[in-house]
Each structure stands twice: as structure tokens, then as C-alpha cells.
Amino acid sequence: MRLCKTIEEIRLLLNTVRNKGKYIGLVPTMGFLHQGHLSLVHEAKRHCDVVVMSIFVNPTQFGPNEDYDAYPRDLQRDTSLAAEAGVDIIFAPPAEEMYPQEFSSYVDVTGVSESLCGGSRPGHFRGVATVVTKLFNIIQPQAAFFGQKDFQQVLVIKRMVADLNMHVKIVDVPIMREIDGLALSSRNIYLSPEERQAALVLYRSLMLAQELIVNGEREIRRIKEAVIKAIGAEPRANIDYVEILSIPNLTPIDQLKGKALLALAVRFGKTRLIDNTVLEA
């Protein structure tokens, strides 16, 4: 496995790879890898000759009061986990390599980026779309792999790729969960044991919604109320949002017809966790 820290370095390396006609897959991450990231690598290896993983805690997707500085980092551990999983090249640039001082261009996806995390975290998806555009241009992968845990992110990136005519296939991979249902996240490390236990309410409330659907409920308002009530019963949980929106445009709906996204963002102490499930009538 090769580790590149500069754009120049990885471009030169990938030129050689591309000239051999290899199919290149990209797994963009912010590092502090868990099984969720590794499931993206496994999927990438099924499709691609060469798998590149980027490890970059992207400052432009964090708000001024968010956890950019505190975000967990461990490049050495990430490097061994990635190598073990079969990653061929890691791209781990320092922040100033990606954002030199005079940097001033951004990619904005309107519409689908405005609800959910886009509402709670202004500028977040602008940062995501910008860094993903940069990574696509630097690495020029034929395919890129994203986790469904960040469901809205997947929709934003698919919209951007279609709108801006980028040549890359976006593959989304199901959420990985702990045995008790907690969705894997690098931020889970922030949780105290009590918060970790309390956070199980997320998965339970998603399952409750699925159960309501199975029992014939189609009224969005009632499903939402039941989810809010279930989360509210957990005293350590502070709801940021609970929404059920259309796919792929994330617009409000009254009745469940076809597919819709149930998405949650909930704080446990200082830690904000997200989770989601696709509801289907």
C-alpha cells in the first residue's frame, strides 16, 4: 500500500495506474476508520482494480462551533486497517494542501442540501460538495463509494454529479450497525457508557416506524409523532430533527407512497448522532 500526502504525488502515481487501463475506485473518508468504512472498501474491491482511500478531516464542512479540532484522528491505526482491508493507495493531505491561503471556490448544491443536516449545519454540504469535487478531480476515479448513514450526503453528491456532468459512478453502501443496533460512527467514541446505552433509542425508534408501516400506517404526521415520542422517552436524548421526506428530493410529504426517508439527528450530551431508514409503503 502507498501513502500519498500531496496532490502532485498521488496524481503522478495514478497517471501510471490509469495508463495501464485500471478501473479506479475512491472511498472518501475523514479517517478514524470503523467497519462502516471498511464495508465501503470491500464494495470498492468488488468493482475496481485499484482502491484509493482518502483520509481527510475536511475543515470546510464543519461549522465554527462544531467539532473540527476535536474530531478523532489516528492515521497510523487507519493505515493498518486500510492495508488489511485491501486499500491500494491512501491519500491523506494536510489541510493546507487542499485549501491554500488564496482558496475561494465552492460547489453549492441547492434544494436537496437545504433540509435535515443542511438546516442544522449551515454550510456543511457546501463543504462536502467542494471537497468531493476536489477529490474527484485529483483522483479521477471511475467509481466512488459512500455510506447510506449519511443518506442526505449521498443524495447531494448524486445530484452534483448529474448536474455538473462529472464522470464518476456513485455507489452507496448500507449502514453498518453494532450488534445492539447503534449505527457505526467515528463520533461514537465521544459517548460516555450511559450515553452509549441511551443512543440505542435511535435504532429502536427507526424500527418502531418500520413496524407502524407494516401495520398499515401511512400518515406521515402520525409516524413522526410516534418516533418523536419514543426518542423523547429517553431523558439523555435531545432531538435536533426528526423528519420524513421524499426521495430523492427530500421534500415534505403527507402520506407514505413508495419510498421515503426517515432521518434523525439527536444529541446525547455534546455528541450529535445521525441515523436513518428508508420507509416503503
Added chain:
Amino acid sequence: MRLCKTIEEIRLLLNTVRNKGKYIGLVPTMGFLHQGHLSLVHEAKRHCDVVVMSIFVNPTQFGPNEDYDAYPRDLQRDTSLAAEAGVDIIFAPPAEEMYPQEFSSYVDVTGVSESLCGGSRPGHFRGVATVVTKLFNIIQPQAAFFGQKDFQQVLVIKRMVADLNMHVKIVDVPIMREIDGLALSSRNIYLSPEERQAALVLYRSLMLAQELIVNGEREIRRIKEAVIKAIGAEPRANIDYVEILSIPNLTPIDQLKGKALLALAVRFGKTRLIDNTVLEA
């Protein structure tokens, strides 16, 4: 020469070209070609194996009260001029091919795009950066050619290419002028004979500024005042802006040291013309 109207069509065609290892040059235009555009083609032919010209009056770079509908179009005449000049492929998509209904992603270059035409035409450079990104992704040229008449546009695009790590060399080509000094522009066709005559004040005022520099003037305020006075002497001229700014960031300066851009936007009747010159101490 081949004429492509869909993205699918030109992608397929260019895949074949690329597989032969050809160096592809792009000349983006809004059509209604004049010698200025053709000078870009000549420059492109010196550098590239295959020259693609896009002809697309881009709706997103026009404001709601601007001349999008009235902008002159003549694809048949453009096609013969382009063929004569040696263009290999024309890409002339309809607006709905570039902007389908659900389109919602934009590229924003902050800073350098905010003064001059960015101030007078809010959203203009967002539209320019977005369509140029789309064209670069569709055509994937190794080089793209832009006229210095839109000097700020060149700076915006160079900034965008650097910031977003696009793989394309930006080549800028000097302004072409009529014998009497009027910069070539598709919008010159709007001018009445009297306005056409009055518009010569633009070039005269640029030359006046150059003369002041030759005579040792370095005070930006005084050069600007002289230019404003010269344009003001022409009763048909209505100044939108007269500015002298640093290159490449287009920030205000007090004294001329090294290079600076003197840029003008002036209305003659309903027609807004731009022109510029680089001042050098």
C-alpha cells in the same frame, strides 16, 4: 466538421478521439462569432490536435433584466465560420440539455468574482463558473481558450481551476479590435451608427491611461479620474464602472506597482460594452 447537440453524442465522439491519444482543446463561446472568437480557434489549433468549440448562450450567466432572449444567435453562420477556421467539433446543446428541470448545483468563485462585472451583474460569474465546469466535465479538454476582453472571467476561471484541481490548462488570448480600436463583441451589433461612433471613447480612454503611465503617473486616483473625465465628455456614454484593480485578485490599490487592470463597463443606449487594458509601471 461534426456538430453535436447532445452530451451523450459528444461524449461518445470524444471517447474515440481520446483513445487515440489526441490533445483536445476547447473554445467556449456563446456563438455569433467574430474575429475575436476565431483568434481563440487559431491559438487552439497551434496547441491541440482536436479543437472543440461550444456554442451555448448560457442562461445562468444572465440576470433577470439582461439580454438573454435578445442575445444574437446564428448557428448556421457560426457553423461555416468555425469550419473555415478549422474547428473539428461544435457542441451546441439546447438549454434544456445543459439545465434539465431538476438542475440545482452551482460553482461559486468568491473574492475575484465580486468586483467589476460581478458587482454590476449579480450571479453572472456563478453562471459562468457553473457552465464552464459542466463543459470541462463533458468535453474533458487538456486546454481551454478564453479572450482577455473578459479579463475578469479569465481570472475567475483560473482561480476555479486551481481551487477545484481541474485538469485543464487555461490559455488567454489578447483582445481583438476593429481598425478604429473598438473591441470586438457580439453585442456591437446592437449599436446604432451614432452609438458605434461614441463607443470609440472606450479605447481612447484606455490609451489615455497608458499615456499617463508612460509620462510617469502612478497615482491610481488620478488615472481613474482622467479616464472618467474622458468618457464623461462623450454624451452618449453612461458609465457602469471604471476601476483599476490588482492582478490577479482584483483588489483596490492606491499606487501602480507592477501590473494592474484598468477595466471599463459603459452603456451606449441600451447596450453595455466592456473593455480593459493592463497597466504596468
